[in-house]
Amino acid sequence: MASSTSSVITLKINGEKYTLPVDHRTTLLDALRERLDLTGTKKGCDQGQCGACTVLLDGRRAVACLQLAVAAEGREITTIEGVADGERLHPVQQAFLDLDGYQCGYCTPGQICSAIGVIEEHAAGWPSAVTEDVRPEAGPPSLTADEIRERMSGNLCRCGAYVSIVEAVARAAAEGARPDAAAKEVAA
Numbered sequence: 001m002a003s004s005t006s007s008v009i010t011l012k013i014n015g016e017k018y019t020l021p022v023d024h025r026t027t028l029l030d031a032l033r034e035r036l037d038l039t040g041t042k043k044g045c046d047q048g049q050c051g052a053c054t055v056l057l058d059g060r061r062a063v064a065c066l067q068l069a070v071a072a073e074g075r076e077i078t079t080i081e082g083v084a085d086g087e088r089l090h091p092v093q094q095a096f097l098d099l100d101g102y103q104c105g106y107c108t109p110g111q112i113c114s115a116i117g118v119i120e121e122h123a124a125g126w127p128s129a130v131t132e133d134v135r136p137e138a139g140p141p142s143l144t145a146d147e148i149r150e151r152m153s154g155n156l157c158r159c160g161a162y163v164s165i166v167e168a169v170a171r172a173a174a175e176g177a178r179p180d181a182a183a184k185e186v187a188a
Contacts, residue, residue: 009073013038014082022069029053029064032079040080040109044156051155054110054117055079061117063154080109083116092116092172101168103159111155115169118151119143122173143173 010019011031020035029046032038032055041064044052048066055064056078083090092115095101102108125140130150132141141147148166157165 007070009070011036011069011072011077012075013077014079024068024070026069027065028055028062028067028069028072028077031069032064032077038079038081042106042109044107044110049156050107050110051114052107052110054113054155056113056117059117059120061114061154078113080113083112090116091175092119092168095168095172095175096165099164099168099171101161101164103157103161107155107157107159111152111157111165114152114155115165115172118148118169119173121151122147143170145170 005025006021006023008019008021010017012018013032013036018036020031022031022035026035029041029043032041033043041055042052043065044050046065048063051063053064054061056062057067057072057075059076059078084093089097090112092112096108096112096115101111122140122143125136127134127141128147128150130146145166148169149162152165152169
């Protein structure tokens, strides 16, 4: 008995539902860009190493080039097109704009989605590879420049705007980019 190699799926993206037939091998990145014309998410290396295609799946960072579209069904997908509140930019977007956290801008959508995830992860108390004290009773680490660099290390910028990106993430975190939690002290 031959199995089917395609399905009709419904994806919830930026609060809207999209139903489309997809080959089971279609990545979320290709579904977003090629099938749904949501081209803010960029295709970089197509191997999960550059972060240009970073989106949020259920609020957590994911590289869309390694995520199959069929596996994203039933999950809340947020792309760069969905992070602003109408005409009001998300605090991370505003910080990137104010502090020139971009140069050519190609990696910026993935950087912004990743930064939103970083701020959420930090506020939830998740340690990183550079967190000195990972004991739960130590509480969340300070969101230092080293913490930000480590947490954002999966997103590459070929233009080298890293200094401004770190500053933008720090500012957004300090200004409360997480509406449901208090901002943590940021040491740049």
